[in-house]
Amino acid sequence: MNMKTTLPPELPSFFHDIVAGEPAPMSTDVNRRSFLKLTGLVGGGLVLGGFGAMGSRKAYAQQAASDVSTLSAYVQIKPDGRITLFSKNPECGQGIKTGLPLIIAEELDCAWTDVDVVQADVDAAKYGANQFAGGSLSTPMNWMGMRQAGATARAMILAAAAKQLKLPVAELTTADTKVLHAASNRSWSYGEFAELAATMPVPEVASLTLKDPSQFKLLGRRWTGVDNHGIVTGKPLFGADTRMDGMLYATFTKSPQIAGKAVAFNEAHIKALPGVVDAFIVEPFLDARFFSANSGTHFGGVAIVAENTWAAIKAKRELQVEWDTSTAESATWDDLVERAKALADKDGEPLMVNVGPPGPNAQRAPAARGDVDAAFTSAAKVISAFYEYPYVSHAQLEPETTTAVFKDGKIEIWAPAQIPQGGEAGAAVVAGVTPENSTLHMTRIGGGFGRKLANDYVFEAAAIAKRMEGRPVKLQWTREDDMMHDFFRPGGFHAYKAALDADGKLVAFQDHFMSHTGNGQGPMTSADLAANVFPMDVVPNLKITQTLFQNGIPTGPMRAPGSNALAFSFQSFMHELAVASGKDHVQFMLETLGGEGPAENPQGMHKGRAANVIRAAAEMAGWGKEMPKGRALGLSFYFCHSGYVAQVADVEVFANKDVKVHKVYAAADFGFIHNLSAAENQLEGGIVDGLSQLFNAKITFNNGVIQQQNFHQYPLLRMPQTPALETKFLQPAEFSPTGAGEPSMPPLLAAVSNAIFNATGERIRKMPLSELGYRLV
């Protein structure tokens, strides 16, 4: 059985690159057994872990190319029965630090109250190459591996108990961290067998018996987060909270015009300011406009190192830098808008998309089938529309920060990083040390949303720490640094054209997609269009073309990359087609799906699962019911990151264009939900995130300078604007878990904009709505 992680094609290529060389995480691969090793815990006990064949830590860059099979879990059982479970993937608010250990605990058959959870360190040899938080993959990548890890430990405890008690193993069972012997009505804590269990042979994975889901005691219920007590009492959990003896504090100032280089600065003045320890220029490394998690790439700039954060920030305000902008970015958003509008009636170059499995070696072909021109000629109706959406910023609440110390030829880092292995590898490059001499410790991430997949701030900290050799340095970005130097969700443009036949059936679909290139080769990261966007994947006649504007404003993945803004334009246009067809929107969507069957390729959209969430959301909202004047329901559906979500928004529009979103109904199919509280948090958060983007979020740039600097210019949604939310998870039994973080958001955008059309007759073809005079109240 091939347990290799298969990735949705819309994910940025770096995810595919990471996973391409990845062995199955604790898979059924029998070779895994030879890499397992048990060691005694000091003071007795069982440590179950996986160790690479090389027996040493290996950096991600090497690991990605190796075939070392690794275990993705780490279990300690102490003599007193207390269990420590290590959570291997970064926690950025998606709940994985609770979710992964819960899965282990289920198969280990222990009581959740007996468990302590510890964040695992970065170690590709131990935990595999997929130690990252992105793509809504943390759960699906690890679902089977975590179950096997728990079951392996349980089997070894049972074997040890049988030996120690001189009882046949078949007479022993487990429950709640205890070995049970029903025949004699006796029970013992796991801790009593922990030391002996450490000497037991590791069972073949194929010999493990996993629980039938009907036997689950922990999974499928509601669990509060393991860090919540620490969060509500203010414990130092986050990257920004790192403190070390003798620590210095740094700011880093980059060119306001993206990719400008620091030539000189008022060094004497800055160095003379109170509390300033040092100030220096950091040279750029590689071309930092292009998203990279592991290369060490970063923009140059001016570092100010001080005795405390305030001294560093205060000095930053007095910084005067001479920037060389001869090779800096010069794009202006409004110019791009005008160019795009002028191209709306024309075709671009054929859009090349992956044919077959994605990855570095994917085959490419034009996204075209049938004959759209013939279909337009013979169609009963042809509908055209031009859509526009802006750049947006992640605006995660914890600004970028990293603590690093360079000492004795080694770099050690504490960072909130979504790809910590990449941070560790790139920091080694920056610090000029071998990968073995770079160590990154994962902290809790104060919001990621994809921003902290890039490790530019980690690499800046490494460069500063190297200069300040021997002293730990905490780099703290200001909010202004964050907003002006994001890897933004790219803005884009779609000139759509579609044909309906006499029965109102969608028969042809055309899109001229306009996006951005920084190198003249391909689109910027997450500025591309995948081939699987509904209805591209089901329409008989299709032609997708693309124009790439020269524009290297940095872009990168943001929650539901390759889907988020597309869901606005595609699903708004789908509603336009439904209206033109004269059919009910739900009916039109189901007819366009054209069936209930599975997709041909495993990453494709299962039409039945799509139809089910559409029907469920419509039913929850009372679709078709009478609504007061000025108030209407709007529907949207999106499939991405292997998840199916339909949302219906109940929206009231007042005469002054104030908009009240009374309620949003969401039906989701992410397969089996192992922690309902976390999944619901993601779905609710995605809806509100979407509202914030739809109404207000917009980043602009003039001559390569980002024009928004803080929340007063980039407002996020606040509590009074939050609608009532009703969520439902369909959980068809035959599908294992997929991720919830990303697919939760995209449908909201068009659900609300379609509702505004239904309430007012005004079609929304541009985000954010604030630019069209609407205001969310």
Next chain:
Amino acid sequence: MATLQVNGQTLDIGTIDPSTPLLWVLRDTLGLVGTKYGCGIAQCGACTVHLNGEPVRSCQIPVGNLSSEQITTIEGLAGADGTLTKIQQAWIDEDVPQCGYCQAGQIMSATALLRKNPNPSDADIDAAMSGNLCRCATYTRIRRAIKVAAGQQTATAFYDAAAAQGERA
């Protein structure tokens, strides 16, 4: 040598630039890192602490302006024996946090609200909490946790699969 009254204790902050915002004194000088930096311009509320019981943005208060004021931070809410306040417990019971970075500020604002107004309406909650951003958008759970702490509704039945279905506004 300057001192501050923080969480019921008199703490020495040494010789310090009086323009330093209270936020950075708490975090860097005193090591009370539960109070967070989010924006530096009083837009996000992550740095909310209590000054004589009133919620304030600590990023906007120069330490030189302070002398005998009673400062309470997130670290000072629980009892000396670790007993959590009703608000803190409700935050855990409702599993409010996602990333959790804003939650210290949210809890400080909610604590001040309930101290003044033990039985707040939805509008009261909106007014008291609108200065605190949650980028993960846990607003519905924050509202519910405040109501649970106020005794207006019972805690969500955790460990009950059925409770996740349907509306729980």
